[in-house]
Amino acid sequence: MKSLCLLLGLLLSLSACARDLLNPPPPKLPYDRWSIGMLAPNYMEVWVESVDVLDQRGLAYYNVHGGITSIQNPPNNAGDPRGWPERPGSGKIMPITNVDLPEIVFVRWQSLVEPQTYHVRINIPAWVREEMLKPREVFCAWRGADDIKYRDAITLGLAPGGIAKAWLTGGCLEPIEIGRFVGKIHPEGPYNGTSNGKHRPLSPEAKAYVDSHDIPYDSW
Numbered sequence: 616m617k618s619l620c621l622l623l624g625l626l627l628s629l630s631a632c633a634r635d636l637l638n639p640p641p642p643k644l645p646y647d648r649w650s651i652g653m654l655a656p657n658y659m660e661v662w663v664e665s666v667d668v669l670d671q672r673g674l675a676y677y678n679v680h681g682g683i684t685s686i687q688n689p690p691n692n693a694g695d696p697r698g699w700p701e702r703p704g705s706g707k708i709m710p711i712t713n714v715d716l717p718e719i720v721f722v723r724w725q726s727l728v729e730p731q732t733y734h735v736r737i738n739i740p741a742w743v744r745e746e747m748l749k750p751r752e753v754f755c756a757w758r759g760a761d762d763i764k765y766r767d768a769i770t771l772g773l774a775p776g777g778i779a780k781a782w783l784t785g786g787c788l789e790p791i792e793i794g795r796f797v798g799k800i801h802p803e804g805p806y807n808g809t810s811n812g813k814h815r816p817l818s819p820e821a822k823a824y825v826d827s828h829d830i831p832y833d834s835w
Contacts, residue, residue, distance in 0.1 A: 642670070644715075647712065648711055649711050649716065649747065649767045650708050651720070652685070652709070652770040653685065653772075654684050654686065654703060654770065654773075655774065656698075657686065657694035657695060658821045659728055659775055661725065661726060662814075662815045663681045663725075664724060664725065664732075665681055665721075666679050666681060666722050668714060668717050668720055670717055673718075674715070676711075679711055680709040680711075682707075684707050684773060688818060688820035688821055690820060692823060692827065696834075697834035698835070699780055703790055704784070705768050717744075719739065720781075722735050722771060722779060726774070726776075726777070727821070728775055730814035731775075731814075732804050732805045733800060734801045735777065735797070735798030737771070737794075737796050739793065747765065748765075750763045750764070750765060753788050755786070764785050764787050766791065768785055775832060776832045777797055778795065781795075781796065
């Protein structure tokens with residue numbers, strides 16, 4: 616009987632551990648959520664197939680973001696795709712809820728102007744997570760007043776050649792560069808939810824630009 620009770624206790628303990636792993640408690644952050652944003656240089660259109668996150672607890676979250684990025688395609692080739700903005704915005708933003716701060720971000724995307732499919736691993740240093748937890752007093756021009764803000768967003772810039780740039784951003788605060796990363800060509804090629812193996816088409820504005828200009832690979 617004693618052995619049976621011990622066995623039952625062990626099974627209940629294992630069951631509780633399994634339940635905790637499947638349903639981890641919410642992370643303890645000073646805000647309800649952090650975010651991932653995505654952008655691309657003018658005309659250098661991107662389709663993000665997946666963004667996956669490994670958080671600092673070691674838990675993996677798949678497909679937390681995807682689709683088109685924030686981009687500007689001025690008509691008549693009036694834009695310049697070279698380089699990155701001096702003060703990048705947050706990009707196309709996606710709130711990330713019930714996920715602890717990121718340790719690694721994995722991105723798979725289609726660079727439509729080449730066309731090519733890339734994947735990249737972006738390691739998030741400890742100093743980034745530390746900064747994400749620090750409240751900062753800043754003057755917000757849109758409010759005309761001081762406010763307390765956090766750098767609570769990771770913004771990803773994706774460019775041809777498999778180049779990825781990451782910044783730490785937050786409302787009214789100056790962005791901080793995390794790093795530049797070089798991805799690899801994905802061996803499986805594009806994935807659109809079908810098996811046709813084709814990249815998505817360019818918009819007319821982007822196609823007009825790449826038909827008349829070289830892709831400025833060295834500028835990112």
